[in-house]
Amino acid sequence: MQPFSAKKISDTILVDGDLSKAVWQNATWSPRFVDMVTGGQTLYNTQASILWNDTHLYIAFRAEEPNVEAHLTERDSIIFLESDLELFIDGGDCYYELEVNARNTIYEVFFIWKDAYQRGSRFDVPQFDVFHPQALTFGGDYDRSGASFWYGTHPRGLRWAFLNYDLPGLETAVQIDGTLNDASDIDQGWSLEIAIPWASLTWLANGRSLPPRPGDLWRMFLGRFQKIMVSGTELQPHPAMVMSPHGQYDTHQPDKWSQIVFEE
Numbered sequence: 069m070q071p072f073s074a075k076k077i078s079d080t081i082l083v084d085g086d087l088s089k090a091v092w093q094n095a096t097w098s099p100r101f102v103d104m105v106t107g108g109q110t111l112y113n114t115q116a117s118i119l120w121n122d123t124h125l126y127i128a129f130r131a132e133e134p135n136v137e138a139h140l141t142e143r144d145s146i147i148f149l150e151s152d153l154e155l156f157i158d159g160g161d162c163y164y165e166l167e168v169n170a171r172n173t174i175y176e177v178f179f180i181w182k183d184a185y186q187r188g189s190r191f192d193v194p195q196f197d198v199f200h201p202q203a204l205t206f207g208g209d210y211d212r213s214g215a216s217f218w219y220g221t222h223p224r225g226l227r228w229a230f231l232n233y234d235l236p237g238l239e240t241a242v243q244i245d246g247t248l249n250d251a252s253d254i255d256q257g258w259s260l261e262i263a264i265p266w267a268s269l270t271w272l273a274n275g276r277s278l279p280p281r282p283g284d285l286w287r288m289f290l291g292r293f294q295k296i297m298v299s300g301t302e303l304q305p306h307p308a309m310v311m312s313p314h315g316q317y318d319t320h321q322p323d324k325w326s327q328i329v330f331e332e
Contacts (some may be wrong), residue, residue: 069312071285071327072098074118074125080128081119083263085172085243092128095119104308112257114153114309116290118328122279125264129153131292133257136244138170144231147175148293148306153260156289158322162191164235170258172242178233178271179206179215179320182226199245202231219320223234237265268271280330289325 073096081091101114113132120126131153138150147167155166161184167175178196182205185198186190197203200241206229208220217224240262247253266278276284291310296303305317312326 069326071329072311073119074120074328074330076282076332077119077121077328080148081261081263083126083239085239085241085259085261087128087243087259088157088259091119095128096179098290098311101290101309101311102313104291104310104314104319109158110138110250110309111294111296111307112309114292116311118283118288120279120330123265123267123300125266125269127155127262127264129164129260129290129292131257131259133170133255133294135174135251135286136170136246136255136258137249137250137251137295138173140169140173141171143173144175145173149174149295151295151306152293153295154289154291154317155211155262156322157240157272159269160274161175162271164233164272165236165313165321166235166240166262168240168242168260168262170242170244170248172240172260174238174240176233176235178230179227180230181201181224182228183194184222185228193282196230198228200232201229204229204231206320208320220320224322229319233296235264236268237263238268282330282332284329284330287322287325288328289319289322291319 095117097115103110115130117128147169150169151189152169153168157164162180165177179193205226207226244261266308293306293308314321314324
């Protein structure tokens with residue numbers, strides 16, 4: 069797939085979840101998201117847009133949804149158990165995950181590939197203490213049988229997952245076009261707006277300029293997971309809608325994520 073263009077702006081965006089602002093109306097939006105495994109048609113429309121200035125990275129999602137539902141309210145709840153919108157940012161030897169539900173409850177994890185975390189390496193710092201009770205090893209999503217049981221399906225194998233990580237300066241906001249948790253009417257959907265200071269992405273820069281230089285390429289995952297009930301039974305796994313397909317049901321495949329090119 070061709071890289072998605074993130075256009076530079078001179079404005080600062082007020083993050084309130086309202087995508088009717090002129091800055092988003094004039095932005096380039098992605099095509100409709102596709103199924104993560106097959107690349108085929110998805111049940112609901114989902115699109116995203118990326119903008120940036122000298123201080124911040126801005127991401128917006130709009131998600132069609134006839135029954136907007138979200139119940140988890142505690143920060144770092146396992147948001148993917150509900151319907152959510154997700155952003156991952158690749159940093160080469162590490163990556164960052166953000167999940168947000170329609171209540172604007174967030175879940176964050178910072179991952180470091182285990183082969184990159186050595187004694188004395190740049191990651192061997194108190195912030196990434198592998199003895200912290202919220203530091204776990206992680207192999208990837210699903211398909212954890214046979215040869216992939218311990219290490220997952222990615223060639224790099226395991227990664228450290230720091231569940232206690234909070235991205236400094238992160239802003240998120242949600243707006244709902246409809247009524248939350250009310251199945252008696254038909255909603256239009258919900259939108260999510262994200263702002264991330266470039267100064268907070270030093271661990272992910274991987275030698276790249278912050279802010280980026282025009283023409284720089286980053287890899288990011290922009291996706292959506294949808295909880296669907298069929299005759300009282302929850303459909304598993306949740307349908308995954310993404311900007312770029314992976315060919316397998318595993319979000320944690322940075323080499324499959326969308327390429328984002330930063331442009332003036």
